[in-house]
Amino acid sequence: MTRHAGVVVIGGGQSGLAAGYHLRRLGIEHVILDAQAGAGGAWQHTWDSLRLFSPAAYSSLPGRFMPVQDGEVYPDAAHVVSYLADYEKRYELPVQRGAWVGAVHRDGDHLRVETDSGDWRARAVISATGTWTRPFLPSVPGRHEFRGRQLHTVQYLGPAEFAGQRVVVVGGGNSGAQIAADLAPSTELTWVTQRPPRYLADDIDGRALFDAATARRKALDAGSSDTGGVASLGDIVAVPPVRAARDAGLLHAEPMFTRLTAAGVEWADGTTAEADAVVWCTGFRPALAHFASLRLRGTRGHIATVGTRAADEPRLHLLGYGDLTGPASATLIGVGRPARDAAREIANLLGS
Structure with missing residues (x-):
């Protein structure tokens, strides 16, 4: 019909x-x-x-x-x-x-x-x-060799199921920061980001981001120079749980690893970290x-x-x-x- x-x-x-x-x-x-x-x-x-x-x-x-x-x-x-x-x-x-x-x-x-x-x-x-x-998972060498659990943001429900485990969180945006903050108190956390985390000032929230994005669009449509939009302000809004974990010294970001191994992750200089789970906050x-x-x-x-x-x-x-x-x-x-x-x-x- x-x-x-x-x-x-x-x-x-x-x-x-x-x-x-x-x-x-x-x-x-x-x-x-x-x-x-x-x-x-x-x-x-x-x-x-x-x-x-x-x-x-x-x-x-x-x-x-x-x-x-x-x-x-x-x-x-x-x-x-x-x-x-x-x-x-x-x-x-x-x-x-x-x-x-x-x-x-x-x-x-x-x-x-x-x-x-x-x-x-x-x-x-x-x-x-x-x-x-349509969660995005980057093509990282060794992703299919890792013997632990891998999940994307869409599959993450909370910290209880990871208590006491070694967890790698990948991603330097809002989801990555919020999930890292969520896991930090109860897991052995490794937070990995492509570049050092860029926190917005604590008094900036989504309204300022919207205004910045709108101003950038208007500038581009008018043929003016690119204002940089949201990216010029930072990547992470410091909502209270993120702010608390950051101020407590629980959020330390490592640079992106080069590959996964059967037991965890490995960086370009040969440094490794064992992991029970990897949470991909990759968009x-x-x-x-x-x-x-x-x-x-x-x-x-x-x-x-x-x-x-x-x-x-x-x-x-x-x-x-x-x-x-x-x-x-x-x-x-x-x-x-x-x-x-x-x-x-x-x-x-x-x-x-």
Whole structure:
């Protein structure tokens, strides 16, 4: 059975909900297809101690401020899940759960969205699938020789299962720092980063990062010199758990090792460290496999975009994939503006 909608939004996490909010405001009929069983997107799968790096007031989707979490300046993941579930209900967004999208095809003047529960025909599609389902693991020599456990950020649940073990955490961003801080008190920790950790000043949070990213984008669009954006400020927001571990002397970063061995890791000078587990906090790639049949990817695997719109397919918009679709668009506070722009451009398309 094929169903019809003016717009199909793929993904019901923060980006999909922001898109739904703006489509609803414009009176555009749409459906949001989400593969998850419950609300909250990727936030419902993170580790318990994860903290946002912005206060609640600066971590909000369009139209509704995130409420403050009792006793916390920086909300945890469970608070974000509750906020997203409430947001979805408040605006009566048409989310269909358990709908896994396998492919998107051109179908005359429509796009056909193929799911495991039937197809949808739409005049436009917004892809908001994020990156959580595509963890990136670097190709490090010896990775398949290591006899211990290897896991990515997406598989990390908390320190309890590693108590007393020797753990190597790889990654100098926010996830790497937060997980290293989480593990430091109860494990023999080795924290490894590509370059020395760069902490932002303790009074800087995600709002400042968003402003820096936006200023950089405006400068580049205007042909001005590159301001450096977020990278000019640092890599790690010192949320309270990270700050506490750092100030207690528990976070000492080592340079990146050159290879894994059966028993652990080895550096270029022959120094070794034994390990029971390696946690790869090495980032993600956009989850865009459902567009393979559209043949939009360039030589480096990216889909070229003009704003949020796919350059070679005007009926398709991409939302929430970081710099690919707008400054800080993979963040709660940053997705609102590109979501608004995508909805307006789709309104113009449908009106024509």
